[in-house]
Amino acid sequence: MLRSLQSARCALCTQVFQRCLPLVRHKRYFTVQDASxxxxxxxxxxxxxxxGQHPTERAVNENSLKLLNEYLAVHPSLGKTEPKEMVFYIRSQDSSGPGLxxxxxxxxxxxxxxTxxxxxxxxxxxNSHVPESSGIMYGTNRPIEWHHTYYTATGKKNPHSRKAEKAVALTLRSWLQLNIQRSRQHEESVRYIQDDIARLLDRLRRELCLKDIRFDxxxxFHHFRGCLKSFDRLYRDHPDFLKFVLKDRTLVFSNSTGVSRLGEIVLSSEDVPQTWFTLLxxxxxxEAVLHRLPTMEAKxxxxxxxxxxxxxxxxxCSVMAEEYELLLNKLLNSLRRCQDHVTSTFQDQDLSGLQLVVEGEASPLMLSSLGQFLIPASVPGSLVVDCIxxxxxxxxxxxxxxxxFLKEEEQSRLEAMDALGVSDMKKDESVTPAQMISCxxxxxxxxxxxxxSLADSRLRVSHYYSVxxxxxxxxxxxWIGDDD
Known part of the structure; x- marks a missing residue:
């Protein structure tokens, strides 16, 4: 009787263990695809x-999205992720508050x-739509709450601590001291990739007689090297044809595929080489479209x-030639319908000292910081005349x-490069010449x-701190100085 009872208990334990085993061994990791x-x-x-009506904020979001995409792309390969800060602009949900x-x-x-x-x-x-994940799952999603002594011993931050942290102004000096070594480590870890990019760029420029190759x-840069390697394989498969098509051209790897209004050949970094070859x-x-553009601009x-x-x-953002032709044609038709308004407003006054840029239909009608009139093709011609x-x-x-201003900006940039000993210094598109000069x-x-020491570092003037x-x-x- 005792022996049969023990056998029944063992059988019951085995069944329970077998039922629980799939739960213990099942893993659900949060992937980059899940994050996207x-x-x-x-x-x-x-x-x-x-x-579109806020060009400065638009440029900030473009640069920050680039930083975020790069961060997410390499996230799985990093054992420990260093802190990063970035700025975005969003539309305020409060109707009584500011627009952005x-x-x-x-x-x-x-x-x-x-993250x-x-x-x-x-x-x-x-965040209700975000799938759960925590490595091994045991049939429950209850988070682990460690005793406060664990955080004291490890030096880690207690996420459940309710103590308010005192806000401390981040100065350039303090941030550089915390991050310069990380910058050096990143430079060293990707040096072989940068050398590979430089080698491929030099050979392709020389062998294809290209004016330039640019990544935009x-x-x-990981994607840039991937693009160059894919293009190099395409070149090896069709050497004579690519030499004929690309001689004295500029090749750009960007976010779209086509021929730009500047005549540059643009290949999307997300397309496969066969798509590139179809365009080439x-x-x-x-050529016929590019030939018509100057005539339309003159009109x-x-x-x-x-x-x-x-x-x-x-x-x-490369504007393709055929798209630009359509934009020009739309604005030309709009202005032809209001020539009486042009004549009554400007009479025979010469406007050749002014500059006009034809923009996409969603762009704002405005005067840019460079003194150029940015004109969306969809705007009525009368509004264009009134704005000018x-x-x-x-x-x-x-x-x-x-x-x-531009001359002073370049002089200030060179003086800063010399004083800091940096190998390169650039700025984001959203940083104005006056802001760059001040910096x-x-x-x-x-x-x-x-x-x-920033010797041989590469510096970028932006709106945020980041490596x-x-x-x-x-x-x-x-940036804030110690005496600010």
């Missing part, structure tokens, strides 16, 4: 296309799901008393001053107080 899907609501509210709200997102965790949750939470977005995408076979068909100029029509390319009339004097003054002058005046995956150092143009 979970962040769709976030991408919707910060997408640059939603900020600045949001600072600080990525401090090495857990990919926690996504933090981004959504910071922007006030729901939101993705990082049809490059000759674009547009004549409709506005000789105003200069210039082409402006934005970072990560209203801001004409200001535009002329900016164009007179801008050359001096560079302060760097020259206070370089001796930084407390670290890029290739070691490039981003600093805000209005």
């Amino acid at each position: 899907a979970a962040l769709r609501p976030f991408y919707f509210v910060v997408h640059p296309d939603l900020f 709200k600045q949001v600072k997102i600080c990525l401090t965790t090495s857990n990919l799901r926690d 996504v949750m933090a981004i959504l939470s910071t922007c006030g977005l729901s 995408s939101v993705w990082g 076979r049809s490059v000759g068909a674009y 547009l100029s004549s409709l506005l008393n000789g105003i200069q029509v210039v082409r402006r390319e934005k970072t990560h 009339k209203e801001h004409r004097a200001k535009a002329q003054q900016i164009l007179v001053d801008i050359q001096g 560079c002058k302060r760097l020259v005046e206070e370089h001796w107080r930084l407390g670290v 890029m995956q290739d070691g490039q150092i981003c600093i805000p143009w209005d």
Whole structure:
């Protein structure tokens, strides 16, 4: 009787163990694909296309998205993720508040799901759609809460602590001291990739007789090397054809595929080589379009008393030749219908000292910081005339001053490079010449107080602090000094 009872107990334990075993062994990891899907609501509210009337904020979001994409792309390969801070602009949900709200997102965790949750939470977005994950699952999602002595012993931050942290102003000196070594480590870890890129660029330029090869995408240098290697294989398969098509051309790896309005051959970093080859076979068909563009621009100029029509390319946004032709044609038709208004407004006044840029239909009608009139193709011609009339004097003054500003900006940049000993110094598109000049002058005046050597570093003036995956150092143009 006792023996049969023991056998029954063993059988029961075996059944329970077998039923629980799948739960114990089942794993559900939060992947980069999960992160991309979970962040769709976030991408919707910060997408640059939603900020057509706010070019500065649009550029900030473009640069921050590039940083975030790079961060997420390499996240699985990092054993420990270093903190990163980035700035985004979102539209305020409060109708009584300002139209746009600045949001600072600080990525401090090495857990990919926690990173996504933090981004959504910071922007006030729901996170109920984010799938669960925590490695091994035991049939429950209850988080582990460690005793406070664990955090004391390990030096880790207690996420459940309710103690308010005192906000401390982050100075350039303190941030550099904390991050310069990380920048050096990143530079060293990717040096072989950068050398590989330089080698491929040099050989392809030389063998294909290219004017230039440029990478102008939101993705990082890993993707650039991948593009170059894929293109190199395509070149080896069709050497004579590519030499014929690309001679004296500029090749750009960007976010779209086509021939730009500047005549540059643009290949999307997300397309396969076969798609690239299909475009390259049809490059000759674009010559007629490129030939028509100057004639259409001259006609547009004549409709506005000789105003200069210039082409402006934005970072990560190449306007294709056929698209630009459609935009020009739409604006030409609009202005032809209001020539009486042009004549009565400007009469025979010469407007050749002004500059006009034809933009996409979602762009704002405005005067840019460079003194150029940005004209969306969909706007009525009468509004174009009124805008030019209203801001004409200001535009002329900016164009007179801008050359001096750009010259002073370049001089300030070179002086800052010399004082800091950096190998390269650039700025984000959203940083104005006046902001760049102010930043560079302060760097020259206070370089001796930084407390670290920036020799041979690469510096980028932006709106936030960050260390890029290739070691490039981003600093805000209005950085805080120790005496500020």
